[in-house]
Amino acid sequence: MPPDSTxxxxxxxxxxxxxxxxxxxxxxxxxxxxxxEIVTLIGPNGAGKTTLVRAALGLIKADHGxxxxxxxxxxxxxxxxxxxxxxxxxxxxxxxxxxxxxxAAAAAALVEAGLAHVKNTAFQxxxxxxxxxxxxxxxxxxxxxxxxxxxxxxxxxxxAQRDLWELLARVRERRGCGILLVSHDLHMVMxxxxxxxxxxxxxxxxxxxxxxxxxxxxxxxFHGAPGSIAVYTHRHDHQHDLAGQVxx
Amino acid sequence: xAEDFLLRALAAGGLTALVAGPLGCFVLWxxxxxxxxxxxxAALLGIALGFLIGVSPQAGMLGVALLVSLAAVALEERxxxxxxxxxAILAHSTxxxxxxxxxxxxxxxxxxxxYLFGDILAVSGADLLWVAVTAAAGLLLLAVFWRRLLLVTLxxxxxxxxxxxATAVRLLLMLLLSLVIxxxxxxxxxxxxxxxxxxxxxxxxxxxxxxxxxxxxxxxxGxxxxxxGLQLSLWFDFxxxxxxxxxxxxxxxxxxxxxxx
Numbered sequence: 001m002p003p004d005s006t007x008x009x010x011x012x013x014x015x016x017x018x019x020x021x022x023x024x025x026x027x028x029x030x031x032x033x034x035x036x037e038i039v040t041l042i043g044p045n046g047a048g049k050t051t052l053v054r055a056a057l058g059l060i061k062a063d064h065g066x067x068x069x070x071x072x073x074x075x076x077x078x079x080x081x082x083x084x085x086x087x088x089x090x091x092x093x094x095x096x097x098x099x100x101x102x103x104a105a106a107a108a109a110l111v112e113a114g115l116a117h118v119k120n121t122a123f124q125x126x127x128x129x130x131x132x133x134x135x136x137x138x139x140x141x142x143x144x145x146x147x148x149x150x151x152x153x154x155x156x157x158x159x160a161q162r163d164l165w166e167l168l169a170r171v172r173e174r175r176g177c178g179i180l181l182v183s184h185d186l187h188m189v190m191x192x193x194x195x196x197x198x199x200x201x202x203x204x205x206x207x208x209x210x211x212x213x214x215x216x217x218x219x220x221x222f223h224g225a226p227g228s229i230a231v232y233t234h235r236h237d238h239q240h241d242l243a244g245q246v247x248x
Numbered sequence: 249x250a251e252d253f254l255l256r257a258l259a260a261g262g263l264t265a266l267v268a269g270p271l272g273c274f275v276l277w278x279x280x281x282x283x284x285x286x287x288x289x290a291a292l293l294g295i296a297l298g299f300l301i302g303v304s305p306q307a308g309m310l311g312v313a314l315l316v317s318l319a320a321v322a323l324e325e326r327x328x329x330x331x332x333x334x335x336a337i338l339a340h341s342t343x344x345x346x347x348x349x350x351x352x353x354x355x356x357x358x359x360x361x362x363y364l365f366g367d368i369l370a371v372s373g374a375d376l377l378w379v380a381v382t383a384a385a386g387l388l389l390l391a392v393f394w395r396r397l398l399l400v401t402l403x404x405x406x407x408x409x410x411x412x413x414a415t416a417v418r419l420l421l422m423l424l425l426s427l428v429i430x431x432x433x434x435x436x437x438x439x440x441x442x443x444x445x446x447x448x449x450x451x452x453x454x455x456x457x458x459x460x461x462x463x464x465x466x467x468x469x470g471x472x473x474x475x476x477g478l479q480l481s482l483w484f485d486f487x488x489x490x491x492x493x494x495x496x497x498x499x500x501x502x503x504x505x506x507x508x509x
Contacts, residue, residue, distance in 0.1 A: 059405055076409040083402065086276040086449075088456045097398050098406055
């Protein structure tokens with residue numbers, strides 16, 4: 001389902017500014033998210049990505065500007081969740097509490113997410129990637145219209161990352177959710193996102209992944225200023241065969 | 249032969265343990281042990297101020313406990329100090345001022361030992377009523393807010409996205425803790441109050457597989473410790489509060505032998 005930009009947006013951020021301890025964290029940020037759209041926030045450390053996500057969810061107050069969300073359930077996948085080891089909690093029970101659902105619904109969601117084998121595992125024993133997938137399953141159980149994920153692919157191996165992005169594409173397709181996410185995973189972002197917002201306290205540039213990756217501001221932010229030392233990245237215009245010979 | 253004072257002691261101790269068990273689970277899960285200790289120290293100031301301005305010790309303890317809760321939250325945000333430092337400052341300053349005020353209002357050290365170690369055998373009918381009302385209110389609030397309390401314990405932001413007022417739930421927990429510490433003061437005294445919260449909960453952790461089971465086992469373990477402590481104190485003339493805590497420690501030690509599932 002292509003994003004429908006004529007309908008009212010699920011999320012509107014207008015001229016949002018946030019200050020913390022006298023330091024400006026976000027300055028006049030604008031953002032819109034429509035149903036069926038995947039928007040990814042990228043930017044260096046300290047760019048205010050998490051702050052923007054938290055403000056969009058209404059978890060922190062804006063110093064200036066406004067955030068409006070269309071009515072409907074919100075699914076949120078936080079960056080991490082630490083549980084004290086004294087809390088006896090299985091994964092299934094964790095889903096029941098966070099999603100407010102029945103045991104049967106939690107079990108079905110775990111099967112769907114390919115996590116049936118950890119159903120009765122203590123939440124604290126999950127690996128980083130597994131716990132993130134459980135958090136995502138919990139968010140989806142709430143049948144959200146708006147899904148917000150803060151670095152969902154951190155701590156996942158490459159195949160788990162690919163699965164995650166495929167899952168997000170499926171969720172968008174089937175349920176028509178609007179999805180807002182923060183990611184450092186630039187290659188995946190460029191392949192799987194409708195719109196990229198490049199943030200560095202203010203919105204540096206925004207648009208379709210192709211156009212953003214050619215934007216000079218994006219280049220400065222992620223590869224250093226032109227002429228300075230840049231992280232070496234290259235595009236393959238060829239493949240190697242088993243003997244190492246170049247095949248075009 | 250069951251004397252009336254023994255029955256009152258058993259009822260007051262049992263009811264306190266019944267609500268201290270589940271609440272103690274949250275103290276463990278949320279790492280609020282130091283907070284509980286600070287409230288216990290501050291309770292002495294509450295008792296002393298109660299004497300000074302002529303209100304009941306319970307009201308004094310509750311008032312001071314609430315002020316200390318708010319001060320702890322405010323200091324942590326403003327003073328850029330770690331929470332254990334903030335709580336130690338609050339605990340010791342309120343204890344020192346409490347002892348000073350007590351020395352002004354009460355005849356020389358009269359009740360100090362009773363406040364430090366509790367005096368469960370001196371529980372009056374009116375005391376028992378106050379314990380019963382507190383325990384009932386505490387259990388009711390815990391039951392009504394159970395899912396919200398758990399959700400805030402798991403992740404405050406997830407709770408907030410779910411429409412739960414995380415700060416209000418945190419304040420509720422502080423209020424419950426203040427209430428339970430105020431009633432526990434007479435049972436085991438300020439030096440041992442925290443153990444009534446954490447020993448039964450810690451023992452329950454070894455055998456429980458769900459939060460609810462841990463809360464229930466903690467309540468039962470606490471009540472068993474109260475009964476055993478009273479019995480020990482009757483047989484061997486031990487001081488009762490410490491005997492209760494010793495019994496709870498034995499239960500915890502036994503729980504260590506349970507193979508962790």
